[in-house]
Amino acid sequence: xxxxxxxxxxxxxxxxxxxxxxxxxxxxxxxxxxxxxxxxxxxxxxxxxxxxxxxxxxxxxxxxxxxxxxxxxxxxxxxxxxxxxxxxxxxxxxxxxxxxxxxxxxxxxxxxxxxxxxxxxxxxxxxxxxxxxxxxxxxxxxxxxxxxxxxxxxxxxxxxxxxxxxxxxxxxxxxxxxxxxxxxxxxxxxxxxxxxxxxxxxxxxxxxxxxxxxxxxxxxxxxxxxxxxxxxxxxxxxxxxxxxxxxxxxxxxxxxxxxxxxxxxxxxxxxxxxxxxxxxx
Amino acid sequence: xxxxxxxxxxxxxxxxxxxxxxxxxxxxxxxxxxxxxxxxxxxxxxxxxxxxxxxxxxxxxxxxxxxxxxxxxxxxxxxxxxxxxxxxxxxxxxxxxxxxxxxxxxxxxxxxxxxxxxxxxxxxxxxxxxxxxxxxxxxxxxxxxxxxxxxxxxxxxxxxxxxxxxxxxxxxxxxxxxxxxxxxxxxxxxxxxxxxxxxxxxxxxxxxxxxxxxxxxxxxxxxxxxxxxxxxxxxxxxxxxxxxxxxxxxxxxxxxxxxxxxxxxxxxxxxxxxxxxxxxxxxxxxxxxxxxxxxxxxxxxxxxxxxxxxx
Numbered sequence: 021x022x023x024x025x026x027x028x029x030x031x032x033x034x035x036x037x038x039x040x041x042x043x044x045x046x047x048x049x050x051x052x053x054x055x056x057x058x059x060x061x062x063x064x065x066x067x068x069x070x071x072x073x074x075x076x077x078x079x080x081x082x083x084x085x086x087x088x089x090x091x092x093x094x095x096x097x098x099x100x101x102x103x104x105x106x107x108x109x110x111x112x113x114x115x116x117x118x119x120x121x122x123x124x125x126x127x128x129x130x131x132x133x134x135x136x137x138x139x140x141x142x143x144x145x146x147x148x149x150x151x152x153x154x155x156x157x158x159x160x161x162x163x164x165x166x167x168x169x170x171x172x173x174x175x176x177x178x179x180x181x182x183x184x185x186x187x188x189x190x191x192x193x194x195x196x197x198x199x200x201x202x203x204x205x206x207x208x209x210x211x212x213x214x215x216x217x218x219x220x221x222x223x224x225x226x227x228x229x230x231x232x233x234x235x236x237x238x239x240x241x242x243x244x245x246x247x248x249x250x251x252x253x254x255x256x257x258x259x260x261x262x263x264x265x266x267x268x269x270x271x272x273x274x275x276x277x278x279x280x281x282x283x284x285x286x287x288x289x290x291x292x293x294x295x296x297x298x299x300x301x
Numbered sequence: 302x303x304x305x306x307x308x309x310x311x312x313x314x315x316x317x318x319x320x321x322x323x324x325x326x327x328x329x330x331x332x333x334x335x336x337x338x339x340x341x342x343x344x345x346x347x348x349x350x351x352x353x354x355x356x357x358x359x360x361x362x363x364x365x366x367x368x369x370x371x372x373x374x375x376x377x378x379x380x381x382x383x384x385x386x387x388x389x390x391x392x393x394x395x396x397x398x399x400x401x402x403x404x405x406x407x408x409x410x411x412x413x414x415x416x417x418x419x420x421x422x423x424x425x426x427x428x429x430x431x432x433x434x435x436x437x438x439x440x441x442x443x444x445x446x447x448x449x450x451x452x453x454x455x456x457x458x459x460x461x462x463x464x465x466x467x468x469x470x471x472x473x474x475x476x477x478x479x480x481x482x483x484x485x486x487x488x489x490x491x492x493x494x495x496x497x498x499x500x501x502x503x504x505x506x507x508x509x510x511x512x513x514x515x516x517x518x519x520x521x522x523x524x525x526x527x528x529x530x531x532x533x534x535x536x537x538x539x540x541x542x543x544x545x546x547x548x549x550x551x552x553x554x555x556x557x558x559x560x561x562x563x564x565x566x567x568x569x570x571x572x573x574x575x576x577x578x579x580x581x582x583x584x585x586x587x588x589x590x591x592x593x594x595x596x597x598x599x600x601x602x603x604x605x606x607x608x609x610x611x612x
Binding site for chain 1: 358359360361362378379381382384386388390392393394396397405406408409410411453
């Protein structure tokens with residue numbers, strides 16, 4: 021074939037970090053338009069209001085510290101953080117696969133791994149922001165009744181929950197990315213996984229399976245930071261009646277392991293050459 | 302990664318490419334090239350057109366054979382930089398404006414934010430989107446969405462673009478406009494592989510066509526050339542003469558003639574052996590009998606060729 025010379029476009033590309041940053045920026049902009057995210061931000065002050073109301077009710081009222089830990093652990097760290105993170109991960113990663121818009125991205129001269137990591141960064145940023153806002157709202161809800169705090173209001177509790185939720189969000193983002201990148205119905209399978217790991221995390225310390233969950237290392241990290249009395253320990257870990265500090269183990273290492281394995285599997289699934297193969301359809 | 306900045310290779314090349322999923326064969330031993338031209342891809346639903354497009358785009362890998370874009374393997378970074386793809390799905394990032402979307406795609410080609418935006422505005426303006434480019438894609442008509450999809454495929458100046466069913470869902474005016482734009486692309490140095498069900502429109506813009514049926518490349522070439530490759534297939538001709546009845550009586554005696562009818566436009570004759578029939582009519586005309594004014598093949602269009610080939 022007698023053809024004129026084909027001028028190939030310059031292969032500049034963005035590079036790994038550039039792609040990651042751009043993917044994160046765009047994903048963040050897209051997720052910020054998600055209504056559920058904003059609904060969640062409105063819901064959190066309502067939870068704080070509920071906490072305030074509960075704090076003033078009943079004869080055997082909880083200490084302010086216990087009340088805050090109870091709400092911040094069971095409602096925020098136990099419900100809001102995993103479900104919101106899973107939902108945002110699925111929206112960011114699987115949404116494009118579901119509506120086929122991923123084809124626009126995958127045909128650009130960039131690697132897919134930083135695309136995935138960028139989306140995860142965006143979800144993590146939003147997850148941590150929402151979790152921190154929730155922790156702050158709940159703290160205000162409890163602190164508005166200073167008479168309930170036997171040893172005075174403890175602002176450091178807020179820092180502890182921001183830290184614990186932050187690590188939890190990072191691990192949940194990796195788990196959510198794995199389900200979003202690998203499964204056709206990621207919310208369904210992800211939900212089963214989240215519920216399952218929460219149930220496993222309720223097992224006594226003798227059950228070694230706990231350490232491969234996210235909820236259990238988060239709880240052990242929280243207990244380590246809180247140094248709780250017996251009542252608070254039982255409120256946070258009902259199945260373990262005699263909490264001792266030596267039961268804490270290596271929660272950060274456990275979270276890192278769960279997060280890293282999930283991340284590697286997610287990257288492998290996302291970077292497969294034939295992502296559009298028929299077995300997904 | 303380092304690649305040659307220029308290449309004399311075809312813009313798109315399939316070399317004995319096959320694709321199968323387990324025991325299901327989607328594409329078998331397909332070979333053809335796309336140069337600086339518009340090549341139409343014709344085939345019924347489910348015959349492997351989209352698989353072929355995805356192989357070219359690098360979204361699928363051939364089970365056997367090779368697919369190259371501008372001389373480099375399809376799917377490689379260099380191939381993706383040289384390729385524009387307009388998928389058949391009408392999904393876009395609805396919450397972004399047309400400019401934001403195209404500029405975002407350009408960022409991944411290494412353009413700075415300001416350059417990407419400027420280029421996106423220019424491309425969408427060239428495509429006739431006008432001020433609507435600053436509105437959210439979710440508010441666009443189908444024609445406007447198609448312009449955006451085309452814009453993202455062309456904005457980085459690819460060597461070849463793949464257009465998968467680009468006419469689907471467009472009104473006649475938008476179809477005509479799009480056809481005009483596609484036909485103009487080779488003039489800008491862009492090779493085009495376009496699939497469509499709208500055969501007459503494809504015929505109008507394609508320099509060549511590739512016919513795919515049941516995963517195989519059935520035929521390739523110019524429509525008229527393909528028509529000539531169909532010996533033994535019945536072909537219809539229209540003849541005009543002052544006395545059609547007398548002419549009909551003479552023609553019906555020819556062994557090549559299968560069917561004959563007299564209509565308002567003349568005499569329609571279906572011949573089993575086109576070559577023999579043409580020779581016989583030429584003899585009659587040369588002998589000066591019947592004063593034949595017109596002798597033209599009917600149904601020499603792409604649809605007829607396609608139907609003839611696939612039965």
